Amino acid sequence: MVFGQETLAQQDVGQWREAPAPLYQDPIYDGAADSVMIWNRQEGAWWMLYTARRANIPTSGVSAYYGTKIGIAETRDHGQTWVFRGYLDLEFERGWNTFWAPEVIFHEGQYHMFVSYIQGARNEWGGASHIHHFTSENLWDWDHNGPLTLSSDKIIDATIFRMDSGKFRIWYKDDSRGGITMVSESDDLVSWETKDMPAISGDAHEGPKVFQFQGYYWMLTDEWQGMRVYRSNDLKNWTKQGLVLDKPSDRKDDTPSGAHGDVLVFGDTAYVFYFTHPGRSSHLKAKPGNSFHQNHRTTIQVAPLIFDGETLKDDRSRPFDFYLEDGE
Numbered sequence: 001m002v003f004g005q006e007t008l009a010q011q012d013v014g015q016w017r018e019a020p021a022p023l024y025q026d027p028i029y030d031g032a033a034d035s036v037m038i039w040n041r042q043e044g045a046w047w048m049l050y051t052a053r054r055a056n057i058p059t060s061g062v063s064a065y066y067g068t069k070i071g072i073a074e075t076r077d078h079g080q081t082w083v084f085r086g087y088l089d090l091e092f093e094r095g096w097n098t099f100w101a102p103e104v105i106f107h108e109g110q111y112h113m114f115v116s117y118i119q120g121a122r123n124e125w126g127g128a129s130h131i132h133h134f135t136s137e138n139l140w141d142w143d144h145n146g147p148l149t150l151s152s153d154k155i156i157d158a159t160i161f162r163m164d165s166g167k168f169r170i171w172y173k174d175d176s177r178g179g180i181t182m183v184s185e186s187d188d189l190v191s192w193e194t195k196d197m198p199a200i201s202g203d204a205h206e207g208p209k210v211f212q213f214q215g216y217y218w219m220l221t222d223e224w225q226g227m228r229v230y231r232s233n234d235l236k237n238w239t240k241q242g243l244v245l246d247k248p249s250d251r252k253d254d255t256p257s258g259a260h261g262d263v264l265v266f267g268d269t270a271y272v273f274y275f276t277h278p279g280r281s282s283h284l285k286a287k288p289g290n291s292f293h294q295n296h297r298t299t300i301q302v303a304p305l306i307f308d309g310e311t312l313k314d315d316r317s318r319p320f321d322f323y324l325e326d327g328e
Helices: 292-296
Strands: 032-040 045-052 069-075 083-087 098-107 110-118 129-136 142-147 155-162 168-174 180-186 198-200 206-213 216-222 227-232 239-244 259-266 269-276 299-307 312-314
Touching (some): 110 155, 129 155, 206 259
Parallel strands (some): 155 206
Antiparallel strands (some): 110 129, 206 216
């Protein structure tokens, strides 16, 4: 998502706004992850929608990651303070079901959400997963429009980008193909091509995020050791580059690495929003002496993305000016 073309320095010369660290913690379950940012036009505030894992309730297996709702955090002071507003009610069939990793865009007077859905809750990883389409006039009340017909019944983690042609493109993880990123196109956000169209192959990864910045298209993917950077001129051919958010910072809870992010672009400034497992020695490795809560809690962080002429880098230990402009 791209906003005004003035740089932050042009807007507020000499005014420094330090980013909170962590940016946000879920006050109920302490397991905020997989966040997406959207400007709420009705309330005049930035909203963060996220997967609400139940990190502070000891459970068996991975069940703390299932049966999850989509949480809402709001800021009315350009990102300095965040208030928990509740959880979305997206249930469209009976039972206690699983919602992960929302993607939200605004198009023709409506908000469109593409959220990963698994029926029920589980102790082990598994279950048929689909990306479901919801629409809303106000970000609170959502109409269910059904699942997207894509490459398999093992898909999660949508990112949406509207091309200059007016077509929409969706990238997502397909676990039936070893956890690679697939891509499909649509004219109307409802009917999607179902061709076998891999975008990023190779080793497993998840959480693709596509955006435009500094004259290029970019994709970040979560490799569970930071995020991989890909660059493109045409949204079809992607050049694999290095990692960002792969090293810990000295900010509170900003360790060991950053995972599954969203990006907001304001002219020459880009911010990446991501989550961390601050109680772990690595993203996937729990510490034996820690409690369940310490090993499973997650926090949302933010850092600037720096373009060096060839690729994107981060330096989240260095102080940076953080300001979310009002949306449109």
